[in-house]
Structures are given as C-alpha cells and as structure tokens.
Amino acid sequence: xxxxxxxxxxxxxxxxxxxxxxxxxxxxxxxxxxxxxxxxxxxxxxxxxxxxxxxxxxxxxxxxxxxxxxxxxxxxxxxxxxxxxxxxxxxxxxxxxxxxxxxxxxxxxxxxxxx
Amino acid sequence: xxxxxxxxxxxxxxxxxxxxxxxxxxxxxxxxxxxxxxxxxxxxxxxxxxxxxxxxxxxxxxxxxxxxxxxxxxxxxxxxxxxxxxxxxxxxxxxxxxxxxxxxxxxxxxxxxxx
Numbered sequence: 001x002x003x004x005x006x007x008x009x010x011x012x013x014x015x016x017x018x019x020x021x022x023x024x025x026x027x028x029x030x031x032x033x034x035x036x037x038x039x040x041x042x043x044x045x046x047x048x049x050x051x052x053x054x055x056x057x058x059x060x061x062x063x064x065x066x067x068x069x070x071x072x073x074x075x076x077x078x079x080x081x082x083x084x085x086x087x088x089x090x091x092x093x094x095x096x097x098x099x100x101x102x103x104x105x106x107x108x109x110x111x112x113x114x115x
Numbered sequence: 116x117x118x119x120x121x122x123x124x125x126x127x128x129x130x131x132x133x134x135x136x137x138x139x140x141x142x143x144x145x146x147x148x149x150x151x152x153x154x155x156x157x158x159x160x161x162x163x164x165x166x167x168x169x170x171x172x173x174x175x176x177x178x179x180x181x182x183x184x185x186x187x188x189x190x191x192x193x194x195x196x197x198x199x200x201x202x203x204x205x206x207x208x209x210x211x212x213x214x215x216x217x218x219x220x221x222x223x224x225x226x227x228x229x230x
Binding site for chain 2: 032033042043044045047050052091093095096097099101102103104105106107108
C-alpha cells in the first residue's frame, strides 16, 4: 500500500533559523511523483514542488530546497533563514504514475516561525 | 491568472440535511477532483471526474456522496444526508490533462460544519 509519513507533527523555530521538514514515502511502484504543498492559516493549498521518481537531483528555489533520496525513500524540504510568513502546515504527497490523479497526502507538519 | 473558485466558503447545516458544494474549475481543464480535510488531519482524496464520469473514488466516497458537472462550468459535490463526521474542509481541484506530471490546481476550499 502507498503511504506518506511526516513524523514531525509540529516544529517551532525562531526567525532566521534553518528548518528541515521530513517526508518518508512507501510504494512498490517504480514510477511516481512527489509533491510538497503549503497550507497557510488562510487554509488554501499552495503547490510548492513536484519531483518524479527518476529525477533525484536536489532542487533549490530561493530559500527553499528539496532533497530527494530514493535509497531512503525520503523527500525532505528545507527552509533556509526562515521567516514568520513561512508559518503554515506543510504537506508532502505522492502520486503513482498509474493512478495519475489521486494525491496521497502525509499528515502534515505545522511549522511555527516566531519573530 | 486563472484560478479554481469554490462556493460557499463556509456552510453550516443540520445533520441529515443535503448540501451541495460548488466549484468552478479553470475553464480549459478536463479533470476534476474533490478532496476532504477533517480539521487538523491530512487531506484525503474523495473522487476524480472526467468526461462526465467518475474515474476513481475512495472508500470515503460512499452512496451519500455524488458529483456532477451540470452545466459545463460548475462541478458539484452533493452530500445527501449529512452526518456529524462530514464536518471538514472540502477542496476542489482541476487539472488540464490527466497525469501526475500535470499540476492539480486547488480551490480555496469550503468549510462544512454539520451540527
């Protein structure tokens, strides 16, 4: 069965600290996609990144970076120099290639960045 | 920029009543989804819809639920006889073509409260 685990329920940091959000996934499929979404206090889901299972290159976008390691089935998300506006719930999600539409979400990590 | 819209933003209903949640997907999108998020929990897939048919549905999507695209623009989720446990945020999403390498664009959600 497919599953996404975000073991960190809540993380609290002080502004300008770096923070890493962990995501571990389970699937026997070889072709799949991984996602990160941000859910700010206003409640909407904001797409951050998509990565397919054949692309293990890490990605950096401004203060955000993602580390994908198939060997450990992990797709971790790091925010560098965190800001108060980064406070949100972050969800990691998985889609199997042969289930092209069904996003399987993790439980989410609530990040609180304090000034 | 085109966006998915949902109405109402908040719906309060009595247990046993029927509710219809409305979504207007992005105009040239062909695939539509409903997801549910019980407060404080993960986002869960309910149903996907294409060409006026359900493509896939989850175990949550039982006979109390139905979806339709009545007029070519709206995409609705109907809950026939609401239960207390249907209280949740309901997200609609649309996708231009099928496949995990195509982003699902989420609406802002409808918060359903069943009393």
